[in-house]
Amino acid sequence: MVVTIKNKGTLVTGLNVGATNVRRYFPKQVDAIELQLDHLQIECGLNSDFWQGDGEIHDPRLCAWLELKGSSALRGRTPVLLAMVPAGKNSFRLQPIPVGARTRTRHSPATAA
Numbered sequence: 233m234v235v236t237i238k239n240k241g242t243l244v245t246g247l248n249v250g251a252t253n254v255r256r257y258f259p260k261q262v263d264a265i266e267l268q269l270d271h272l273q274i275e276c277g278l279n280s281d282f283w284q285g286d287g288e289i290h291d292p293r294l295c296a297w298l299e300l301k302g303s304s305a306l307r308g309r310t311p312v313l314l315a316m317v318p319a320g321k322n323s324f325r326l327q328p329i330p331v332g333a334r335t336r337t338r339h340s341p342a343t344a345a
Contacts, residue, residue, distance in 0.1 A: 233257060234329065237298045237312045238288050244299045246290040247326075249316070254287045257318070265289075266323040269297045301328055 233256075238248040249258075258265070264277045267289075276291040301312065313329040 233316050235314050235316045235326075237301075237314070244295045246288045247294060247298065247314075247316075249282075249287045249289060251285045251287045253316075254282065258282075262322050264322070266320075267294060268319055268323065268325040269294070272297070297326075 233249070233253045235250065235253070236248045237244055238246040258278070260283060262278065264275050266273060266275050272293075274291065274293050276289050276294060278289065282288065298312075301314075315325075315327050315329050317325045317327065319325040
């Protein structure tokens with residue numbers, strides 16, 4: 233699934249999964265997921281807003297990693313697209329989508345939310 237970095241100006245506040253992806257990929261009984269960020273694996277809790285149409289994941293470790301991956305794009309206001317690939321039960325691998333591959337995405341996750 234394609235997801236984006238959620239930010240306020242240059243401050244990263246989370247990961248925007250989008251409401252459509254929430255309904256499609258996240259069973260409601262799940263209260264946390266594992267994210268594989270390069271060599272780091274973290275567990276992120278899913279708060280009630282995640283299920284109420286927010287579709288955002290907030291975690292300080294995730295935000296630090298997202299800032300590192302998207303810092304140059306945030307300065308240029310270019311949306312940073314990431315692939316969130318299933319990697320087991322309630323586990324996903326998060327990786328940047330190469331710029332050349334971005335034209336193949338059919339819609340922006342922000343419009344799916």
